[in-house]
Amino acid sequence: MKKYSWLVLIFIATLILPHVIGEFWIHVAIEILIFGLFAVSFNMLFGYMGQLSFGHAAYFGVGAYATGLLMLKTSVPLPVCLVFSMVAAGATALIFGYFCVRLTGIYFAILTMAFGQLIYYIIFQWYSFTGGDNGLQGIVPPEWLYNVKNYYYFTIFIVTAALIVMWFISESPFGYTMRAIRDNTERTRFIGINVRKYMLINFVVAGMFAGLAGGLLGPFTRSIAPDLCNWQQSGVPVFMTVIGGPLGFFGPMIGSVIYTFLFAFVTGFTEYWPLTIGLVIIFVVLYMPGGILGLVNEKMDSIKFKEQTGDLNNGLEKEA
Amino acid sequence: MDPSMIFAQFLSGLSRGMMLFLIASGLSLIFGVMNILNFAHAALWLVGAYFCYTFWYLMQGTALGLWFSIVLAALALAVVGWIIEVVLIRRVYNRELSEQLLLTYALVLIIDDLIKIVWGVEDKLIERPPVVADPVFIFGAPLDSYFVFVIIVGFGVAIGLWWFLKKTRYGHIVRASVFSREMVSALGIPIPRIYTGVFAMGIFIAGLAGAIQAPVGSITLGMDMAVIIQAFCVVVIGGLGSLLGTFVASLVVGEVYAFSILFWPEGALVLIFIVTALVLIIRPWGLFGTPVRT
């Protein structure tokens, strides 16, 4: 249980947070959670399955629009809208994923990107239904979530639930099959696993959780736009995952904390955010390929190594 | 609708296709030889346009100022490309695809902001020289006379690249290094230098393309964002690694766009992605690529 003790501590800290920070930073915290969820869903494809999707924002956007449209045009309660978002995003992922999982590597990346752009332009052009590039404005959360602190707790609740589900999936035999597909697709196929089917299931699940994150975004920002689906937006979870570390479950969430916080902080005094994050990414790619988690793991390993070899050295010294 | 107007639309599609080819050819070359999909290609293209503007601005009043600026901008970009390859790209040759894409994408963000810092946020306008101010009429169809120049340059680059790769010794070495890096370096030819040269050449073409784009409308920040995706699509449709494929695909995409404006304007933007998706689904190696098991 020692492993989870710090997780519990962090969870408690997040619960007390709104009472110690200003309203602006509560908004930032909600963003961290929503985008963290988005990034964790992305990592199901990247870290666990070994494929780079550069169009994951399509499902994020579909989820956002599903909830946004339902909230603006109907009186469906928000939690139900979120379910619809997951279904809509999942359905989209099913259609696109069917084709994407037949490819790997760069072809997979470009096809996911092409599909992402397709959704972007469909939403953009379908003015009568989606409002086109005006986006959807004035999406208002229900009364009980109007106060940003309440929305914060609501978001924590949903995101935590989603993370727990994804954690169980990643630690289940299904999750280990994903890792097997990532490490050696050929061999996995040889032991009789229908690789495509498994990849598709994973793709759909990842899409559903991205849709959930998108659904949470609309009522929070009160405004959504087709840009939520484009390739630049798809790059955001990639950045977060790489910064935090793709090989650990919480890597993308850590990445979200750093990325979102950095964004809120840096844009306060300069307009050159792209330059900043560009330099950060280059640094991370060149010198920290495992992200923060990778760094932490290395330090942990070297500590363990020192502990183990320390005894050995003592033994040798004594002999000598 | 009379045939001369259909021909006019065909010409406008041809112009658009040629512009696309100029951008995509460098991308295709770099990918074909070094297996790196350079996300920053359009950003560098944009730098080429800005360089062209600056040179033109400095040479205002000189005859042939614009044409010199175009050449100078392309050369300047070759230098920039050389520096970027040596400092950054070199480090990710043996890394994962994701790291290569991320590095070049980060480069896009950095370059775009650097452009903002150096040239500011205002649009840059290059005045057209009088020789290309009026349209020409080909079989009664109007064509912006500047595009005659563009089409000629496009063909020039295509033929130039073909001749370089097929007929020159350096080109042979480059093609050989695609097949077997070990063999080429075993023969005593330093692969790093070849890669640097190819990358610089690719960026030279990008700079040329950007400089050529400069007088067409105005030069704006963020122009590269829409362009890079189109370039990727063109390279994929044509076949990753095939220059002939890139050429054909550029023209096809240009014409499809031009005619869809005529018949289905709402779909014009979407078509390129539908086509790209179809190609990747049915024939991932594109029109002219080598069939690979994906």
Next chain:
Amino acid sequence: MKIKVTIIACMLIALAGWVQPSSSMAAEPYHLGVDLAITGTGALYCKDGVDAIKLAVGEINAKGGFLGKHPVKLFIRDSHTKPDIAVREAKDLILRDKVRAILGTYSSACAVAIKPVAQEYKVLHIPAISNSEGITLTHFSPYTYQVVPNSYMQAKAVVLGVAELAKKKGWTNYITIASDYEWGRSTQQNTVELLKQFAPNLKLKKEFWPRLGETQYTSYITAIMAQKPDFVIGSVASKDNVAWMKQAKAYGFFDKIPYPGSLISVSELILQAKTLTRGLVGLCRAPFFAHMDVPMMANFVKNFKAKYNRYPSDWAVMEYDAVYALKQGIDKAGSINSEKVKDALKGATIDTTRGKLFFRDIDNQLSCSSYIGVVSDDPKYPFPIYHDLVEVKGPDSWRPEAEILEARSKE
């Protein structure tokens, strides 16, 4: 060790919450937010707007600020011409910089997006470049005041002129080309509807919708010329307008096809001075040369030219008017409290560079005029201006109140 890390992290986050600028109670500065497209398609118009705002704020601060005791502090943010970023920046301005009013935006979509946010946080909102009617027609916000002639007013001004011209020249059909976003759509829609009303025999042959930020208009140009319409009405703005007109000219478009009543703002007049086709009938929103007899305008032009070494465009004029409208609201209310200022501005008559104008109660629209004229050279200025200028006054061109109420009842 991990517990320590967590505690330190919590403390850092708490610290961040306290690192916020504190405002002293005495001589409280007035935080004014500006949410404009510093980059993106709108940047061309917005630079002028920002410069004019800075000029106005400088003049006001030279006298001690609002009410002589509240120095104005500007917070300028870039909306990138994108509504979601505009909203985000607006929220930032309101929550972090604690602004009391937001000036801006360029894109009408951005204005429509910011409106509910400003309303939610009870912050004044004056979009001085965006002019889509959607800003004031439906989902009315009492915190939003419009100082630009809106798209309906502009369209009506054009239609009245074009209907005359069509009768004279025997035109029967036309084509529209409009940027595919809120303003383009709103303007085109209003124009088409009003043309049906005032020139019912005209047929709309085809509509073209280049996307906002389009840089290559060639295919559109040839497609339009292929259709051979009697005339074309364009609703393209800012950088897009520059590219469109430049490329169309290279095809001899304006020599072959009449192009009446499309937006050719003072920015285009100045920027394309050498290449703009003379004799075009154009539309604009606030040309300085139409009101040089108004002392406020003459002063403004003089100071703007002295400070920035160029003439002010429509956008500069309107942003300047926006700042002074705010000032007059504060003066009337005797306080910087946004609620009081909002009430003071309601139905108020104010002095602007374009003369004495008033805000209409039902939609907070300023009674400003639209201007139509013929592009011609003028010895007084180094760029062409409008001659035969027709000023279509606000009250003659805005949407009748009955129609507004009807539109709102459908919400």
